[in-house]
Amino acid sequence: MTQDTTPQVLLNPEFHVGPDLAGWYAVGGGDGLRTAMADPKACLTMIEASGLRGMGGAGFPTSRKWGMLADRDAADKVIICNGNEDEPGTFKDRVLLETSPHQVIEGGLIAALATGANYLYYYINPHHMKGLAAMRRALEQWLVDDLFQDMQKALGKSMHIYVVESSGLYIGGEETAVISSIEGGFPFPRVKPPFPVESGLFGKPTIINNVETLSNVSHILRNGADWYQNLGIGKAAGTKLYSLSGDVLRPGLYELPMGTSLHDLVFIHGGGMLLGKEFKAVFTGGPSNTLLTKKDLDVAMDFDSVRERNSRLGTGAMIVISEGTSIVRKVTEYMDFFAKGSCGQCPPCKSGTFQIARILERFSTGDSTESDLAALENLCKILPGCGRCALIDGAVTVVESSLETFRDEYLAGIQRS
Numbered sequence: 054m055t056q057d058t059t060p061q062v063l064l065n066p067e068f069h070v071g072p073d074l075a076g077w078y079a080v081g082g083g084d085g086l087r088t089a090m091a092d093p094k095a096c097l098t099m100i101e102a103s104g105l106r107g108m109g110g111a112g113f114p115t116s117r118k119w120g121m122l123a124d125r126d127a128a129d130k131v132i133i134c135n136g137n138e139d140e141p142g143t144f145k146d147r148v149l150l151e152t153s154p155h156q157v158i159e160g161g162l163i164a165a166l167a168t169g170a171n172y173l174y175y176y177i178n179p180h181h182m183k184g185l186a187a188m189r190r191a192l193e194q195w196l197v198d199d200l201f202q203d204m205q206k207a208l209g210k211s212m213h214i215y216v217v218e219s220s221g222l223y224i225g226g227e228e229t230a231v232i233s234s235i236e237g238g239f240p241f242p243r244v245k246p247p248f249p250v251e252s253g254l255f256g257k258p259t260i261i262n263n264v265e266t267l268s269n270v271s272h273i274l275r276n277g278a279d280w281y282q283n284l285g286i287g288k289a290a291g292t293k294l295y296s297l298s299g300d301v302l303r304p305g306l307y308e309l310p311m312g313t314s315l316h317d318l319v320f321i322h323g324g325g326m327l328l329g330k331e332f333k334a335v336f337t338g339g340p341s342n343t344l345l346t347k348k349d350l351d352v353a354m355d356f357d358s359v360r361e362r363n364s365r366l367g368t369g370a371m372i373v374i375s376e377g378t379s380i381v382r383k384v385t386e387y388m389d390f391f392a393k394g395s396c397g398q399c400p401p402c403k404s405g406t407f408q409i410a411r412i413l414e415r416f417s418t419g420d421s422t423e424s425d426l427a428a429l430e431n432l433c434k435i436l437p438g439c440g441r442c443a444l445i446d447g448a449v450t451v452v453e454s455s456l457e458t459f460r461d462e463y464l465a466g467i468q469r470s
């Protein structure tokens with residue numbers, strides 16, 4: 054499929070009306086919510102049939118998450134829309150928040166109807182100033198709109214909606230850190246169980262959904278589950294926002310059918326490699342996953358297919374590296390990011406990520422020794438699973454993957470010293 058025939062849903066310029074609610078209604082906005090209001094119970098079935106999955110990284114089926122909240126018997130239930138987006142290479146949610154805030158808000162209101170939630174938080178990184186401002190202006194309009202009043206009648210209780218600022222720290226995007234942060238504390242991830250759906254924000258049953266996930270919802274309600282399912286390639290459903298960056302001619306944000314091949318993203322949509330260089334590797338979705346290399350160019354970029362290659366689609370971020378660029382240098386850069394981003398609650402994570410970052414720095418500068426290599430390999434063995442959250446595991450995965458696939462670069466670092 055070429056760029057011209059690619060379906061544009063979330064990035065369709067028609068829907069990019071900014072905070073203008075009348076403009077959103079003029080392009081069919083509100084229809085999805087009306088469908089949900091007519092039969093709130095049917096929403097879950099529809100979202101399940103559509104195959105929508107969480108776009109925040111894990112690809113967890115959205116209907117299952119919503120179903121768990123719907124099943125809770127509680128007076129107050131909470132949905133949090135996660136717009137923290139702070140990792141290297143991912144730049145999709147900020148675009149959605151800024152260009153189409155009503156798309157995000159309507160998705161949240163439908164999710165509330167489907168689950169019986171009466172609290173809705175939009176948790177946004179304050180560094181994305183335009184997105185934050187657009188969401189605030191958009192929300193002001195919803196709160197006095199007739200459709201919102203009708204929605205509350207359909208829900209059977211008052212709906213409380215807030216736009217709140219995150220800390221702007223990477224760790225603040227982890228789901229239990231989101232909760233700590235909104236409660237007013239430092240965004241420290243919490244031990245699970247209890248899971249947020251059991252005891253989340255202020256002890257209330259809570260689910261967290263990514264901005265891109267919720268942005269799809271009004272379109273599914275409006276156009277049907279089959280329409281969404283058929284947007285994807287093969288078994289994959291819907292479209293995906295791929296944040297393409299690195300050594301490509303046309304870096305940028307691409308909305309393509311879920312399951313588009315890595316080759317097509319890089320060489321057709323991205324215009325190929327910069328300066329005609331050879332493709333070497335891609336840091337996917339984070340960059341906290343196993344590196345994809347030339348042999349993976351044919352991989353369909355959907356959650357399951359990337360998993361089959363032992364990696365993860367994550368957020369859909371693809372950081373492309375060309376031959377001639379040092380993988381060790383790039384991994385060092387990302388490890389530095391993880392070490393600085395560690396919240397420090399779990400000593401193995403705080404000291405382990407700093408230790409790995411220091412060792413990698415020596416490889417980058419050619420000052421490493423054989424024992425550095427052994428220490429690196431040992432840390433990669435002992436650290437996974439030692440933390441409260443997935444930061445430590447992601448950081449180790451990328452180092453381990455580079456050691457396995459680009460070992461020659463590490464060995465060259467030793468030989469120079």
Ligand SMILES: Cc1cc2nc3c(=O)[nH]c(=O)nc-3n(C[C@H](O)[C@H](O)[C@H](O)COP(=O)(O)O)c2cc1C
Nearest residue numbers: 107108109135137138226227228261262263266443
């Ligand atoms: C360290 C860390 C940072 C994260 N940052 C984000 C983030 O900025 N935005 C996001 O949606 N999910 C982030 N996640 C994933 C969330 O914990 C959560 O799984 C996600 O918001 C769920 O939404 P979804 O089901 O719609 O994908 C992060 C996870 C970890 C471990």
Ligand code: SF4
Nearest residue numbers: 396398399402440442
């Ligand atoms: S694993 Fe690291 S980032 Fe996660 S809670 Fe522990 S110290 Fe914090």
